[in-house]
Amino acid sequence: MSDSPNPTNDKQDPPFEVQFAQRVYRLPPYMFGRINALLYDKRVAGNDVIDMGMGNPSDPPADYVMEKMCEAVKDLRNHGYSKSNGIRNLRREVSAKYLKKYGVRLDPEHEVMVCLGSKEGFSHMCLAMMGPGDTAIVPAPYFPVHTYAVALASGNVISLDVANSEKFLSNIAYTCEHLYPKPKLLIICYPHNPSTVTVEPEFFVDVVKIAKKYGLMVISDFAYADIAFDGYKPPSFLSAPGASDVGVEFTTMSKGYNMAGWRVGYCAGNREMIRGLGTIKGYYDYGMFQAIQIASIIALREGDAAVEAQSMIYQTRRDALVDGLHRLGWEVTPPRAGMFVWAKIPDQWLKRMNTMDFAMMLLEKGDVAVSPGSGFGPSGEGYLRMSLVENENRLRQAVRQIKGCLKEAAAVTA
Secondary structure: OOOOOOOOOOOOOOOOOOOOOOHHHHHOOOOOOOHHHHHHHHOOOOOEEOOOOOOOOOOOOOHHHHHHHHHHHHOOOHOOOOOOOOOOOHHHHHHHHHHHHHHHOOOOOOOOEOOOOOOHHHHHHHHHHOOOOEEEEEEOOOOHHHHHHHHHHOOOOEEEEEEOOOHHHHHHHHHHOOOOOOOEEEEEEOOOOOOOOOOOOOHHHHHHHHHHHOOOOOEEEEOOOOEOOOOOOOOHHHHHHHHHHHHEEEEEEEOOOOOOOHHOOEEEEEEHHHHHHHHHHHHOOOOHHHHHHHHHHHHHHHHHHHHHHHHHHHHHHHHHHHOOOOOOOOOEEEOEEOEEEEEEHHHHHHHHOOOHHHHHHHHHHHHHEEEEEEOHHHOHHHHHHEOOOOHHHHHHHHHHHHHHHHHHHHHOOO
8 A cells, every 4th residue: 555645646735824814804904013013033132122002001009009919819709701881880980980071871781881991882782783784984194993893894994184174074974975885984082093183072072963864873082081181171072962862982091091002991972883883792702801800999989089190191191202303303293192102204304205215214323113104094194193192201311212223324425
């Protein structure tokens, strides 16, 4: 007997081919891949890179939150599966925060759901609401998940410039008037990531009117609700009359509470949309680790002072970075909220290279990592997003390194 597995056929079998679902092919190449690869290589080589690329908080949660977490971990009752919509006491605490801070009454049983971070909740909401042929309107420049969660749900995206809020609203109405079938979903994000645009409460009143007129569902991404400066208070979409009739809002404990790795987010608002989200989540996950939820209750209940103090920390960092960039002659508007600075690249450099190449130069030659605006869509070209996660001294050092990098590059060009 032959040892050959196929004695009657000497032809070699063709290589096995893995075929992805069509939705995967709709995703573009990851725009920040080059930046992240070079950042990794530099750190492996021992370079001290000042990282202003990702909005990853570097400060720890409050001590009492971590202590509660340790206590809850030791309670053996917290180690089983948890309900995918979150434990009742956490949902009640979210409702209490909305009432106290925004004057919004929510039913914790049907109008609040806990998510594994707001990004997970947002993505699963898109799966629940969108399908082939459906269209969503998103702000431009866009945070990537706002576009690609819709694409993964087989929906289509129309992006509208967010810089001028009044024009943004009129463009939404125009799109709804002239597109057939009409858009199904409107995604809004204020304070806006990446551009830092903010709005006043009246803006959301107009959003609700447009949504009711054209039958639009609304998702508000309120990730930077807890970080604001100079007395500005970011308004909640749900505080607009009738907002819960047309949409939901996602918030997170990643930013103001410094709990990014804990992955605690929540969705509030329209009960039918939340029911749809719950249906999807019921198939995808068994809920968040209960010890994290218990610690999150304490963070929400006792964390107002800590959140306010964290905002002040970000404000001093904002001032340090913006002042430094102004001294370099850069065009920068100090943000009123969020944890980023949206900085226009000087024209003399945009004439020489695109935004991605400029960001790569700062990293390669200056050991400063930033996010190129083009990673947030075509309307981000010409800008950099700089996060405020490093302390003031490191941010001032980053400005000095940027100055030195550009001076050296200008000399080489000359």
